[in-house]
Amino acid sequence: MRSKSLFTLVSVLIVAAIAMVACAPAATPVPPTDTVAPAMPAATDTPAMAAATDTPAAAMAAATDTPAAAAPANFDWSTAKSVADGGGMDALVKAAQAEGNLTVITLPRDWCDYGDMMDNFTAKYGIKIQDVNPDGGSADEVQAIKDNMTNKGPQAPDVLDIGPAYGPLAAGTSPTGPNLLAPYKVSTWDTIVGSKEATGLYYVDYYGILAFEVNTDVVKDVPASWSDLLKPEYKGQIGLAGDPRASNEAAQTVFAAAVNNGGTLDNIQPGLDFMKKLNQEGNLLPLIADPGVIAKGETPLSIHWNYLALADQKSDAGNPNIKVVYPTGTAWGGYYYQAISAYAPHPAAARLWEEYLYSDDGQNTLIKGFCTPARMADMLSRNVVSADAQAALPPAAMLAAATIPSPDQLNAARAAVKAQWDSVVGLNIVPSK
Numbered sequence: 001m002r003s004k005s006l007f008t009l010v011s012v013l014i015v016a017a018i019a020m021v022a023c024a025p026a027a028t029p030v031p032p033t034d035t036v037a038p039a040m041p042a043a044t045d046t047p048a049m050a051a052a053t054d055t056p057a058a059a060m061a062a063a064t065d066t067p068a069a070a071a072p073a074n075f076d077w078s079t080a081k082s083v084a085d086g087g088g089m090d091a092l093v094k095a096a097q098a099e100g101n102l103t104v105i106t107l108p109r110d111w112c113d114y115g116d117m118m119d120n121f122t123a124k125y126g127i128k129i130q131d132v133n134p135d136g137g138s139a140d141e142v143q144a145i146k147d148n149m150t151n152k153g154p155q156a157p158d159v160l161d162i163g164p165a166y167g168p169l170a171a172g173t174s175p176t177g178p179n180l181l182a183p184y185k186v187s188t189w190d191t192i193v194g195s196k197e198a199t200g201l202y203y204v205d206y207y208g209i210l211a212f213e214v215n216t217d218v219v220k221d222v223p224a225s226w227s228d229l230l231k232p233e234y235k236g237q238i239g240l241a242g243d244p245r246a247s248n249e250a251a252q253t254v255f256a257a258a259v260n261n262g263g264t265l266d267n268i269q270p271g272l273d274f275m276k277k278l279n280q281e282g283n284l285l286p287l288i289a290d291p292g293v294i295a296k297g298e299t300p301l302s303i304h305w306n307y308l309a310l311a312d313q314k315s316d317a318g319n320p321n322i323k324v325v326y327p328t329g330t331a332w333g334g335y336y337y338q339a340i341s342a343y344a345p346h347p348a349a350a351r352l353w354e355e356y357l358y359s360d361d362g363q364n365t366l367i368k369g370f371c372t373p374a375r376m377a378d379m380l381s382r383n384v385v386s387a388d389a390q391a392a393l394p395p396a397a398m399l400a401a402a403t404i405p406s407p408d409q410l411n412a413a414r415a416a417v418k419a420q421w422d423s424v425v426g427l428n429i430v431p432s433k
Contacts, residue, residue: 113369163248239289239299333402
């Protein structure tokens, strides 16, 4: 499959990056790469990936100090497709600080350490951040743009962090519809490895693997496989990360269940049937397994991206005791896109946020939150990722072997889940009251 060929290419890039670091006379040896996520299968709109030795710092400096042309003082940053368009980084920072605010949406503070990301951005630039609906899903993010196209108020998001099926959806390409996104390429664009729309409408940010998050204070026999979840001992214990009809993470959980129960990337039906069995057995709870619910022991066994499970394990600090299990069978990998709203109330701040996310500082913050960033290969080649940070991420072999569906496959699966969840599974999964 196309995904496997790109996994191999990404693995080669990472190995090459480590070899270059190891051979450099002044470099500190880097431990074996057991941390690098595979990239999404190359979409037809994805430009060729740059060599891992590209230096984003130089690109950033060029964008800051030598813009192609000086922009007027009243430049409209909503039209900028790169930082150079508006006169460079200094001009962008000045314009963003003049706006004074940034509205993000559906960014839980424990997700990829976005809490520190937002705090650090505010400390660095003095720009206040409003996080709208932090516990929502990707569908909520796209809908928020649609609902606020003519509204510049606090509910209108500037930027998105969305599942891969929602990038083409928001761009109006799959299915066909209005484009809700603004094209923009960050200064480190050439070192982003993975799926990225050619004009910069959306671009991969980070990767992860689905895992079981197990409260071992409650669950004594820890499940090792998807089929184990059907055991009667897990009655009233299993929670999903959200409503599969709206949450990318929950929908991909259904997809992962499918490929581990006789389904394929083009057939999600066994996943829906598996969820139906979990519900019929009384194992599946009608409760979203968010960090608060998990900490209280209300969902002793939940299914999450590894970075969220590891974040819970760290924050709970043994109360309760959390074990993160990568189930046997087919490892399920996933990624998320970044994008800027075409109707952003704060267009300069939106672009500065993206520049910060894709800087070394921003990408290292993602790593601190147990996410494997899209610029990992370049950062390893320049030895700017600590060994301790690398060691906390999933093994490279697991990531290289992980199954990641194409955007078209995700769109088809998302449509099937939305259409059939009620009739097949018949369980409404809602937040805790």
